[in-house]
Amino acid sequence: MSSPSVSNNVTLEYPHEGVALVTAGNGGAPGHTTTCATVSYLADALDKAIDEGARVIVLASSVEGHWLEHAYLEDIRQLVMGNAATGDPAGWFRSLMTLNRGKAVTIAAINGDTSGGGCELGWACDLRVAEEQARFSQPEVIIGVGTGIGGTSRLMRLIGRTATAEAVLTGLPLTARRVYELGGLNRLVAKGQALEEALKLAKHIAGLPPQAVAGMKQMLGEDEDLNQTQGIENDQKISQGLFANAHSMESMARIQARFDAGESMDQIYWNKGETR
Structure with a gap:
């Protein structure tokens, strides 16, 4: 079973029966930040996967060294000023809702650094597999803003208030190993192994009743x-x-x-x- 790309930087495919693989690429924004256009396509891909019968969705990145990074800041600036962004900003909320409350189990296959809204998409997934070199950060306090979609409230439930306070009040990154030891990751794997391990986990779950x-x-x-x-x-x-x-x-x-x-x-x- 196959499906065409949802856009030129978000693809959808079916590697196993009942398993969808949604891969986000580089949306063209500086610093590998995530544009509203990319996250809108991502929301479409997640919904399409469920509509086509996926019971488990693996969310991956095709960008070397990066999973999903924080929002493209110019998108936010333009929205605050009442102007159009690169895409529909509701894609952030649509993606979060589908990842956390949709019908399919969701697994983040984290192959590199992730920050801000990208981290928050990962926190919304049911399961997380990360490579040991990945870093997790909520740099909003450094930017002068706040964590708007779960970087505080959801993260506290995953790793506790003390560690979350450090993350959101300093803006400094946490290593994948520390997040794993705090209970925020299900698997910690070697570089290059996140997708393989996530798909293995997805195949197992898709085979259950x-x-x-x-x-x-x-x-x-x-x-x-x-x-x-x-x-x-x-x-x-x-x-x-x-x-x-x-x-x-x-x-x-x-x-x-x-x-x-x-x-x-x-x-x-x-x-x-x-x-x-």
């Missing part, structure tokens, strides 16, 4: 905005629907039969005890 993956994605998104009691109630509501799903009923019967026949959890679930 789709109704369960969709339900768990829904829980993760909705529970972020709830307290613990409300979250448990929400989990119950979603889970009850999953338990009653015809495919889930058949799966439970099949797995229980294997337990009844003497197989272990390692044999049934985890392929010889594979762990992460």
Whole structure:
């Protein structure tokens, strides 16, 4: 299954069944900053992938040494002055909503430095795989502005208030290893390995029961905005629907039969005890 480029610097392809790969290129702005045009095309690509049946989306970059960097500052200046930007600025919010609350699981394959709004797109993904040389920064305070789309609120939930305070109050970059050790990354890999590892993870998730993956994605998104009691109630509501799903009923019967026949959890679930 294939799909043409969404634009000349954002492409969409399908490397595995149920897996979409969205790759953002250089939008032509100085410093590899991300233009409104690029992020608008990105939002279109994410929506297109879901419309075409993707259950998992990997978001990657084709720019050597850079993932998605912060917004093209001239775009912001022109918008503040009431003028047109390079593209529709709503693309930032559309992309964030699809990455965090859309129907597909999203994985950031981070091959290099990322900053500002680019970081915030990564924080919105469900999972993040980064190469060890990558750096993460929220330089808004240095610019004289603020983190407008999750660089403070979402990052605090990922790595804690103390580390987030350092990041947003100094504007200095955090190494990929530090972000990984703080819990903000799922995988830390060698240079050149982020995309391969992300696609491997995506293929695994795409092979799981789709109704369960969709339900768990829904829980993760909705529970972020709830307290613990409300979250448990929400989990119950979603889970009850999953338990009653015809495919889930058949799966439970099949797995229980294997337990009844003497197989272990390692044999049934985890392929010889594979762990992460």
